[in-house]
Amino acid sequence: SFIKRRLEIREGKTAENGWKWTFIWIDxxxxxxxxxxxxxxxxxxxxxxxxxxxxxxAGTHLGVNRLLYWAKLRKNRM
Structure with a gap:
């Protein structure tokens, strides 16, 4: 989170550049x-x-997040 704030990435958001998947896994x-x-x-x-x-x-967490998004129980896709 500290690094994300230094890169001006808002809370609850991921980077939109080449760092996106790196931060998703770190999260x-x-x-x-x-x-x-x-x-x-x-x-x-x-x-x-x-x-x-x-x-x-991490894989399980991402998979469950994706299922919750598809079931419309989560707002952001990740």
Whole structure:
């Protein structure tokens, strides 16, 4: 969010240039990184497991967002 504000991207919006998909993925994985750090206190995870959590978690989040948009339960498409 800090970087997006410096690039003058408003809250809730994504970049419209070549950075669009980069910011969409970053927006999806920031909370996942926090969850992984929390899990590390209780469960030893390999870097492959952490990467898998990031990829599957972000993909699932984007997929659910898309379904909600198609069902007209979400306003922006992402």
């Amino acid at each position: 999806q994985i920031d909370s996942l990184i926090g969850c992984i750090i929390f899990l590390l206190f209780f469960i030893p995870l390999s870097w492959q497991q952490m990467l898998g959590i990031l990829i599957l978690g």
